[in-house]
Amino acid sequence: MTRPDARTLALAAAFLLAIAAAFGPTTRAERPVYDLVAIVDITMSMNARDYVRDGRPQSRLDAVKERLVAAAARLPCGTRMGLGVFTERRSFMLLAPLDVCANFTAFTGAVSSITWRMAWEGDSRVSSGLFEAVQLARESHADLVFLTDGQEAPPLRADQPLTYDGKRGDVRGLLVGVGGDQLTPIPKYDDFGRETGFLSMTDVPQESRLGPPPADAESRPGYNPRNAPFGEMPGGEEHLTSVREPHLRELGGMTGLGYTRLGAPEALAEAIEANAVARRVPVRIDLSPIPAAAALLALSLVYGAPFAAGIRRRMRPHAT
Amino acid sequence: MTALSALGVDLPWVLLLLPLALLPVLVSPLRLSSAPADEVVPRDPLSSAIGAAIIAAGALAIASLIFGLAGFHLREQSIERRGSGANIVLLIDRSSSMDSTFADRLPDGAEESKSAAARRLLTDFASRRPADRVAVAAFSTSPMPIVPMTDEHEAVRAAIAAIDHPGLAKTDVGRGLLLAFSMFDASSSESSRAVVLVSDGAAVIDRRVQDALRDAAARSPVSLYWLFLRTEGAKGIYDAPASGEEDSPFSNPERHLNIFLKSLGLPYRAFEANSAAQVSDAIREIDQLEQRPTFYKETIPKRDLSPWCFGLAAFAIALLLAAKLSERRLDEDVAPAGAARAQS
Numbered sequence: 001m002t003r004p005d006a007r008t009l010a011l012a013a014a015f016l017l018a019i020a021a022a023f024g025p026t027t028r029a030e031r032p033v034y035d036l037v038a039i040v041d042i043t044m045s046m047n048a049r050d051y052v053r054d055g056r057p058q059s060r061l062d063a064v065k066e067r068l069v070a071a072a073a074r075l076p077c078g079t080r081m082g083l084g085v086f087t088e089r090r091s092f093m094l095l096a097p098l099d100v101c102a103n104f105t106a107f108t109g110a111v112s113s114i115t116w117r118m119a120w121e122g123d124s125r126v127s128s129g130l131f132e133a134v135q136l137a138r139e140s141h142a143d144l145v146f147l148t149d150g151q152e153a154p155p156l157r158a159d160q161p162l163t164y165d166g167k168r169g170d171v172r173g174l175l176v177g178v179g180g181d182q183l184t185p186i187p188k189y190d191d192f193g194r195e196t197g198f199l200s201m202t203d204v205p206q207e208s209r210l211g212p213p214p215a216d217a218e219s220r221p222g223y224n225p226r227n228a229p230f231g232e233m234p235g236g237e238e239h240l241t242s243v244r245e246p247h248l249r250e251l252g253g254m255t256g257l258g259y260t261r262l263g264a265p266e267a268l269a270e271a272i273e274a275n276a277v278a279r280r281v282p283v284r285i286d287l288s289p290i291p292a293a294a295a296l297l298a299l300s301l302v303y304g305a306p307f308a309a310g311i312r313r314r315m316r317p318h319a320t
Numbered sequence: 321m322t323a324l325s326a327l328g329v330d331l332p333w334v335l336l337l338l339p340l341a342l343l344p345v346l347v348s349p350l351r352l353s354s355a356p357a358d359e360v361v362p363r364d365p366l367s368s369a370i371g372a373a374i375i376a377a378g379a380l381a382i383a384s385l386i387f388g389l390a391g392f393h394l395r396e397q398s399i400e401r402r403g404s405g406a407n408i409v410l411l412i413d414r415s416s417s418m419d420s421t422f423a424d425r426l427p428d429g430a431e432e433s434k435s436a437a438a439r440r441l442l443t444d445f446a447s448r449r450p451a452d453r454v455a456v457a458a459f460s461t462s463p464m465p466i467v468p469m470t471d472e473h474e475a476v477r478a479a480i481a482a483i484d485h486p487g488l489a490k491t492d493v494g495r496g497l498l499l500a501f502s503m504f505d506a507s508s509s510e511s512s513r514a515v516v517l518v519s520d521g522a523a524v525i526d527r528r529v530q531d532a533l534r535d536a537a538a539r540s541p542v543s544l545y546w547l548f549l550r551t552e553g554a555k556g557i558y559d560a561p562a563s564g565e566e567d568s569p570f571s572n573p574e575r576h577l578n579i580f581l582k583s584l585g586l587p588y589r590a591f592e593a594n595s596a597a598q599v600s601d602a603i604r605e606i607d608q609l610e611q612r613p614t615f616y617k618e619t620i621p622k623r624d625l626s627p628w629c630f631g632l633a634a635f636a637i638a639l640l641l642a643a644k645l646s647e648r649r650l651d652e653d654v655a656p657a658g659a660a661r662a663q664s
Contacts, residue, residue, distance in 0.1 A: 007349050011641045014381075018634035021388065024627045082478070085464075092414075092488065094458070094466045096481035098474055106475030109468040120461035120488060136485060289389055292630055296337075296385040299637070303343035303378065310347065 010298045017295035021288040029285045032278030033078035035097055037140050039133040040064055041148035041178070042085045042116050043124035045241040047187045050180035060178045061116060063262065064147050069111050070265030071272065077101035078281055082140055083110055086148065088121035089128035097142050117193060124153040127162055130251055137171045143276040144173035144257065150244035154205040159214050162254065169256030174275040176268065177261045179243035186241055199239040206236030330391030337386045344378025349640060350647050374643050381636035388629030398617040403451025406512040406610035407469065410442065410480070411500040413519035414460040414487040422595055423552045434520050434549045435484040437596040442480045442518070445603045446473060451616045455503040456480065459496025460488035469505045471617045493517070493577060494525030494533065501536040512612040513542040520549040522577035524569045534584060543587040545606050548574065550594050557592050
C-alpha cells in the first residue's frame with residue numbers, strides 16, 4: 001500500500017476535528033458580574049424635558065428609564081439589579097436585586113412602571129435621599145447607582161455645610177447626573193396629573209427656610225422678627241433646572257461614590273463597570289469553534305487546492 | 321413556517337461562508353485518473369450515484385460546519401400550558417407600621433416584623449403556585465406599581481423581598497386598590513382574577529376614589545381578598561363600637577373599609593390575622609380558593625444545536641474519508657509521474 005496522500009491526511013484530520021467539536025470541549029473561565037441597586041430620582045425636576053429622542057423632547061425620567069434598561073442589558077449576564085425611587089428625603093426600595101438577564105421582561109416592566117406619580121411629597125433633598133440609598137444598597141449587599149439631577153428643593157443653605165455620618169467608601173457605586181447644562185423649565189401638574197404649564201418663580205422656595213434664621217437676617221429686606229424671620233423670599237432660578245454637577249461631585253466625594261453624566265447606554269454600562277465591585281463567577285467557555293474552524297479549513301484546502309490549481313492551469317494553458 | 325422561525329444563529333455573518341459548500345460540486349477530493357476519452361468509461365448508474373453521494377457528502381460537511389460555527393440554535397420558546405391557578409395582583413402595604421411586630425414593638429430576635437412575616441409567607445405562597453401570573457403593587461402615601469403581570473416568578477419574589485425595607489408614612493388604600501384593579505392585562509382571563517390586599521390598617525377612602533372603585537369593580541369583576549394584619553390593641557375589622565361611641569370611617573377605618581369592600585358586589589373575603597401563624601392559614605385558604613383553570617407560559621430555554629451540526633459534519637467527512645481510502649487508480653502501477661501531476 002502506498003503512503004496516504006495529502007488530501008487523505010487532510011480529510012482524516014477534518015474528521016477528527018469535527019468529532020472533537022461535536023463533543024463540545026469547554027474551558028472554565030471567570031466572568032465579572034455586578035450586584036447593583038438603581039435608585040431613580042422621581043422628583044418634579046425630573047419631568048423637565050431636556051433630552052431629545054427621535055427629534056422630540058424627552059423628559060429626564062423617560063431618558064433615565066430607557067437608558068437604564070439598555071445599560072442593564074449590556075452588563076454581563078448574571079448581573080443582578082434592584083430598583084428603587086427617591087423623592088422628598090427618602091429612598092424607597094421597590095424591587096430587590098434580581099438577575100436582569102433571566103427576568104428581562106419583568107425588569108423592563110418594573111423600570112417602565114416608575115412614574116413621577118409615585119412621588120409622595122414635593123421636596124427633593126437629594127443628599128438625604130442619597131444617604132438612605134447608600135443604606136439600602138448596603139442592606140441588599142449591592143453597589144449603588146443613583147440617578148438624579150442633583151437639584152435640591154428647597155436649596156441647601158450655604159451657611160450649613162452638609163455632613164455625612166456613614167463611612168466613606170463603605171458602599172461602592174456611582175452617582176449619575178441627569179439633565180442638560182441649560183436651565184430648563186419644570187412642568188407643573190394639577191391634582192389629576194394633567195400638565196398645566198411650568199413652575200414659576202413664586203411656585204417654589206428660592207431659599208431654604210429650615211433651621212434658625214441666618215445671622216444676617218436683620219439686615220435683609222422685609223425682615224420682621226415674628227412674621228418674616230428670614231426676610232423676604234429673594235428672587236432666584238430654583239424654578240428652572242439643570243444638572244447640578246458640582247453638588248453631585250461633592251456628594252460623590254463625601255460618600256466615596258463615583259460620578260458620571262448620563263450618556264449613551266454603552267457609556268452608562270461602562271461607568272457602572274468602572275465604579276462597581278465585580279463579583280467573579282465561573283463560566284464555561286465553549287471551545288468547539290476552534291476544532292470546527294480547523295476542520296472547515298482542512299476541508300476547504302482539500303477542495304480548494306485542486307480548484308485553485310485548476311484555475312491556474314486554465315490561466316496558463318501552455319505551461320504544461 | 322413556525323418551525324423555521326424557531327431556529328436562529330448567533331453569528332449570521334459566518335453564514336457568508338456558505339458558498340464554500342459549492343466547492344464539492346466543482347472539484348473532487350479523489351485523484352483524477354486520466355482516461356483517453358469519456359466513451360471509454362461504461363455508463364454505470366451505481367457509479368454516478370456514488371459520485372453524487374460524494375459531492376453531497378462534501379457539501380453537507382462544509383455547510384454543517386459553517387452552521388455549527390455560526391451558533392445554530394433552537395430559539396428560546398414559550399409554551400402555553402394549562403394549569404390551575406389565577407391571575408393575582410398582590411397589593412402590599414408599605415407603611416412604616418408594617419415594620420413593627422404584631423405586638424406593636426420594634427422587631428427583636430424573638431419576633432419578626434409584620435413586613436418580614438408577610439414577606440416570608442407571600443414568597444412561600446408565590447413559589448407554591450407555578451401556574452399563576454402575578455403582578456405586584458405597593459401602596460403607602462401613594463400607590464406604586466412594581467412588577468406588571470408576569471410569569472417570571474423570580475421577579476415576583478424580588479418585589480416581595482423588597483417589602484421589609486423601611487416603609488413610608490401613610491396608608492392610601494383606596495388609590496392602591498384602584499391601581500391593583502388596573503393591573504390586569506388583556507391576557508389574564510376574566511374568570512380567574514384576584515386581588516390580594518395585605519395591610520395592617522386602613523384609611524378613609526376619598527369619595528371620588530370610592531366612585532372610581534365601584535366603576536372598576538363593575539367593569540372587571542375580580543375576587544378580592546383582604547389579609548388584615550391586626551396589631552395587638554388595634555381596632556379589628558368586625559369590632560362594632562359600643563353604642564354612644566362614634567362610628568365613622570375616621571374613627572374605625574378598618575371596619576368601614578370592610579363594609580365598603582363588601583358593598584362592591586365582588587366575591588370578597590376578609591381575613592383577620594393576629595400572628596404569623598394565622599397569616600399562614602389565611603394564605604393557605606386563598607391558595608385553595610384560587611384554583612381555576614388558567615393558561616400560563618413556560619419558557620423553554622434556547623437549545624444549542626451546534627454539537628449536532630458538528631456531529632453531522634463528522635459523519636459526512638467519514639463518508640468522504642471512506643471514499644477516499646477505497647479509491648483505486650487506473651494508472652497506479654503504470655505511471656506514478658502522471659499521478660503526481662494530476663495531484664498538484
